[in-house]
Amino acid sequence: MNDTVLKVADVHKSFGGLHALRDVNLDIEQSKTHAIIGPNGAGKSTLLNVCVGRIEPDNGSVTFDGETLTGKKPHEINQVGVARVFQTPEIFPELTLMQNVMIPALAKRDGSFKFNAFRILQGENDIRDEAEHILEDLDLIDQRDSEAGSLSRGDKRRLELAMCLVQHPRLLLLDEPTAGMSRHDTNRTIDLLKRIKERGMTKVIIEHDMHVVFSLADRITVLAQGTVIAEGTPDEVRGNPQVQEAYLGGAHI
């Protein structure tokens, strides 16, 4: 427990009469990949939104490396070192791939605000190098000058991942990173995420695809109706009858 990096403590959130999260506790360990699974409406996305400051919980707190995240704004949470990949890729569709990746690199260097209106972007060699490097790493370098909006869905997701990775975040939150991807693209993403894991980045991943979950996760938390019903290693969760009942309708995985 001593190397817990993200701690979700007693988080409660209700929308009107609907309890989206009921006193959820979660400990994410350093350098581990932690998957959160559960049926639709289990509160997975709400939990992620609480972590990045998009939703304020009614109760409870989220701390990252000893720092309280609850009540912080999204940009402040990013500056602490938490990056997020969205379910539908949030990119800058009208800008080129290079610009898409340079912007987060600038955020990392300049902080949340810097008035550098008299520097010339062309001369920012360190930023350009970093951006090129990450595009090469994610196999997007050939399209560096294309508009991001023209990419295929899978490429957009990879671009968004590149935008997060260029910041070298300490914690990466991924919301269904392979949803809507072909099997080929999914496997490519799994390989990529495995490579990132080797660099010691902590990841929280929400995923429906069990193939992805069992390929990547060190630990799994199962949510159902806003409550944690099981937590453990993939093997433990796989064998848990309660999980099979709630999540898989009794079917075997």
Add this chain to the structure above:
Amino acid sequence: MFNLSPKNDTVTMAIFAIAVLAMPLWLAPIGASYPDLLQKFAIFGIFAVGYNILFGLTGYLSFGHAAFLGVGSYAAVWSFKLVTMNVLPAVLFGTLIGGVFAALIGFVSLRRSGIYFSILTLAFAQMSYNLAYSVLTPITNGETGLQLTQQDPRIIDSLFVAAGEGLPSTNLFGLKMSGYPGFYFCAVLLIIAFFISLRIFRSPFGLKLLAIKSNQVRMNYTGFNTRPYMLIAFVVSGMYAGLAGSLLAVTDPLAGAERMQWTASGEVVLMTILGGAGTLVGPLLGAGIIKYFENIFSAYNDQLLHQMLAFLPDGMEGAVVALLGLFVGEGWHLTLGIIFMAIVIFLPGGLMEGIRRIGGMIQKRGGGKKPEQTGGVMRPTEQEG
């Protein structure tokens, strides 16, 4: 997109400076080469270039920028009344007050985006306009407008010269700011204003503003606090408007509240969209075209048309004059409206998109080289030519 090296920018600036300073020459054939109109080209060029920093880069559509123009005029006239007839303090003061006003209005308006932002800026501008006519009469002199009088203190001027007969004129260390000197003064400021705008477009700051336009949600989750970025863009464009307003007072030391009316705010929106929002040169083109129509087309009257069409048979002449008369003189708005509609429908990226398309066609025909993809309004840079 950002592939222009600083060296190319130097060339751009040189061409731009020459083009602006030579305006009296190359505008002569279309009858636009008299100082009064040239001054307007430069002044409204500054206004539109500044407005484009907000609207072109961040996509925030302000309907209240005329307020800053009006405030800049009042500030400049007060500087003439209280301090000196020298234009430099007036211009500095007008720019500064424009910026302060923009900071206040921007701070409140930028809490909302989209249509709500536009309505807030519109409301503030109309409020300023009405206040100028009512409560603020001691400062604005109400409907009469703020004018110079013989009794004005002019603290600095009175130290050097005794007040002469009649009203003094605005000057730059003795050089009178009417006619061509007035134009060249505005032209130099336009060149500086354009240079600053070019640098903003080329900077990391400019890229961040473009990214706010593209996807503000991603900007927040990327670690940027977008509010101060927006506020700075708003204040900078407000300062441009204040500068333009003070220059209006420099060329004619009189300030009235009608400069702050919403139609004046709408005009700068038209200029920017007509020329091409988000392009460097487009807003200048738009400003030039609108001011040209306003001054040249509106000067045509039925008598002039009769003279021009005297070669037609009598009955036909009357009919043609009656028809054309709708589009000139008082009806110049109609012509402008038709042109504006045509451009928005066929060239959503403004005149600059048209120029790019023609350029692409020539390139295709000439070298077989693939024409540059026309990205419309998001393209922040193209070369001035």
